[in-house]
Amino acid sequence: MPSPHALYSVAEIRAIEQAALAALPAFTLMQRAGQAAAKRALELVGPLRHHAPILVLAGPGNNGGDALEAATHLAREGASVTVLLFADSDRQSEDSRRAHKNAKNSPLRFADPACGEQVITASRWSLIVDGLFGIGLARAISAPLRSVIEQVNNLDCKVLALDVPSGLDADTGNIVGPEGIAIRATDTVTFIGGKPGLHTGHGRDYAGHVEVADLDIGREFFVDAKAQLNRPELFSDYLRPRPHNSHKGSFGDVIVAGGAHGMSGAAILAARAAAKCGAGRVFAAFLSEPPAYDSAQPELMCRHAHDMDFASSAVTIGPGLGTSNAARDILTRALLSGAPLVIDADALNLIASSDDLRLKLRSRGHPALLTPHPLEAARLLNTSAARVQADRLAAARQLAAELNSVVLLKGSGTIVAQPGGELAINTTGNPALATAGTGDVLAGICGALLAQGWKAWPAALAGCWLHGSAADTLVAQGTGPIGLTASELIPCVRALLNRLSHKHGVDEPSNSQ
Structure with missing residues (x-):
C-alpha cells in the first residue's frame, strides 16, 4: 500500500483511479469509498451511533455517489440518516445511479432539496457528511448550494468531508473561484491518496483532521509521489544522542x-x-x-x-x-x-x-x-x-x-x-x-x-x-x-x-x- 504521508496531485489521483477502474468490476471503488466514509462517520459519532441523527449532503457527481453509498451503510448500521440530494438523476453517472438506487432501498429518508436550508437548521445533527463536490470542481460554488454551505458552516457540529471539503482546491488549498466558498469540515476522509491542498493554504482551516482511505487499490497502480507530509522520520538519520567524548568544537560554529x-x-x-x-x-x-x-x-x-x-x-x-x-x-x-x-x-x-x-x-x-x-x-x-x-x-x-x-x-x-x-x-x-x-x-x-x-x-x-x-x-x-x-x-x-x-x-x- 502507498504511504499515508504521500501526496498526489489531482491529475495523478485521476490517473491512478482510471487505471484501477479498468482493472476492477464496475462500482467497486464507489462501494469501497462509501464503506470507508461510513466507517469514519461512525467513529466520529461514537457510542451513540444507533439512531444518531446524521445529515448527508450529496452532489451531482461521483462525490455525491460516494455520499449516497455512505448514507446507505450508515442507515443499515442504525443511524437516523437524512439525505439532501442535489442532483438530476438523469445526469448521474452509472455508478452514482446505482448508489442512488441502493440508498432508496435502505431505511434512510430523502428530504426535499428545495427546502435544504430549513432541513439543515431544523435538527440538532450529530454529524453532517459533505459529499457535494470532490476534486473535479472548476468554478466557484453558486446559489443555491452556496446558501447550503453557509448554513452548514454556521452550525456547531462535526462535519465530515468526503475526499475534499466542497469548494476547496485539492492541489493548492485555495477556495475555488473568485468569491468562492467551501465547507469548513472538522474531519476529512480522502480517497486513494493524500492531496496537498488539504494541508496548505486554506486547507488546514477547512479540512480539519485528515485520514486517507486508499480503497484497497494495489500498489502497482500508484505513481511515485513527488510530495509528502513532513515528519521526524524524514530527518531522523541526523538525530542522535551526543557522545560523552565531545566538546564545543564538535558541534560547529x-x-x-x-x-x-x-x-x-x-x-x-x-x-x-x-x-x-x-x-x-x-x-x-x-x-x-x-x-x-x-x-x-x-x-x-x-x-x-x-x-x-x-x-x-x-x-x-x-x-x-x-x-x-x-x-x-x-x-x-x-x-x-x-x-x-x-x-x-x-x-x-x-x-x-x-x-x-x-x-x-x-x-x-x-x-x-x-x-x-x-x-x-x-x-x-x-x-x-x-x-x-x-x-x-x-x-x-x-x-x-x-x-x-x-x-x-x-x-x-x-x-x-x-x-x-x-x-x-x-x-x-x-x-x-x-x-x-x-x-x-x-x-x-x-x-x-x-x-x-x-x-x-x-x-x-x-x-x-x-x-x-x-x-x-x-x-x-x-x-x-x-x-x-x-x-x-x-x-x-x-x-x-x-x-x-x-x-x-x-x-x-x-x-x-
Whole structure:
C-alpha cells in the first residue's frame, strides 16, 4: 500500500483511479469509498451511533455517489440518516445511479432539496457528511448550494468531508473561484491518496483532521509521489544522542549576520535560537555597533559583521540585515564563502534586487537554505504575493530550481522544496507563529542544525517541524495562540530537539566502568 504521508496531485489521483477502474468490476471503488466514509462517520459519532441523527449532503457527481453509498451503510448500521440530494438523476453517472438506487432501498429518508436550508437548521445533527463536490470542481460554488454551505458552516457540529471539503482546491488549498466558498469540515476522509491542498493554504482551516482511505487499490497502480507530509522520520538519520567524548568544537560554529541599526533584536533572537539548538559557539555579527554582550544570553559572542570570517562557520544571514550597501557587501562575502548558509529576510530582498547576487547564489557548490515568507518569495520570482499563494507548491518548486537552493516557503502548511522538485508540506504550527520574530527564530534553528553537520534539506524539514511543534506545545499548555512571543519558542524547541534525539538516535558506547 502507498504511504499515508504521500501526496498526489489531482491529475495523478485521476490517473491512478482510471487505471484501477479498468482493472476492477464496475462500482467497486464507489462501494469501497462509501464503506470507508461510513466507517469514519461512525467513529466520529461514537457510542451513540444507533439512531444518531446524521445529515448527508450529496452532489451531482461521483462525490455525491460516494455520499449516497455512505448514507446507505450508515442507515443499515442504525443511524437516523437524512439525505439532501442535489442532483438530476438523469445526469448521474452509472455508478452514482446505482448508489442512488441502493440508498432508496435502505431505511434512510430523502428530504426535499428545495427546502435544504430549513432541513439543515431544523435538527440538532450529530454529524453532517459533505459529499457535494470532490476534486473535479472548476468554478466557484453558486446559489443555491452556496446558501447550503453557509448554513452548514454556521452550525456547531462535526462535519465530515468526503475526499475534499466542497469548494476547496485539492492541489493548492485555495477556495475555488473568485468569491468562492467551501465547507469548513472538522474531519476529512480522502480517497486513494493524500492531496496537498488539504494541508496548505486554506486547507488546514477547512479540512480539519485528515485520514486517507486508499480503497484497497494495489500498489502497482500508484505513481511515485513527488510530495509528502513532513515528519521526524524524514530527518531522523541526523538525530542522535551526543557522545560523552565531545566538546564545543564538535558541534560547529554559527555566525548570525544582521542587526543593522534599530533591528538588533532580530539578530539576537536568531542567535539565541542557534545557541539553544545545539551549536557549539554562536557569534552575533552586527552591521551596527555590536553590544558588549547579550545580558539574557551572555554565551553569545557579539562582533561587528565586517570582522567575521564566514568560511569557518555555518552562517545565518538576513535577520535585521537591512538593504544598505554594507549589507550587500556582507551578503556577497557570505555567498562566496562556501559556508553552509541560511538566507532569510532582508538578505532575500537583496538577492531579489540583484542579478549578480542571484547568480552567486545559484552557482554555489552546495544548496543554501532559503526561508522566505510569501512576499519575499514574490520578490524573488518577480511576481505578487497573491500569485505565490495561488499555488504555493509551484512557487516553492520554481524558487528551488531557479536558485539551486532548498526553499522553505513559510505559511500555513509550510512548503519545503528541493532543486530537483522533491517537496514536503509541514504539518505542525498554528496562528501563534503569526507574530514578529518567529521567522528569526526559525532561521537560527536551521543555522544551528547546519553547524552540526546537517544538510540543507533535512535541516529545513527539522527546522520547520520543531518550530511549529513548539508553538503547538505551548498553545496546548495555555500559552497562546494570542500573545505568544517569538522568544518563548526557543526553550521549547530545545526540549523537543533533545527528546527527538534520544528517541531516534543510537546511543554511543560509553567508556565508563
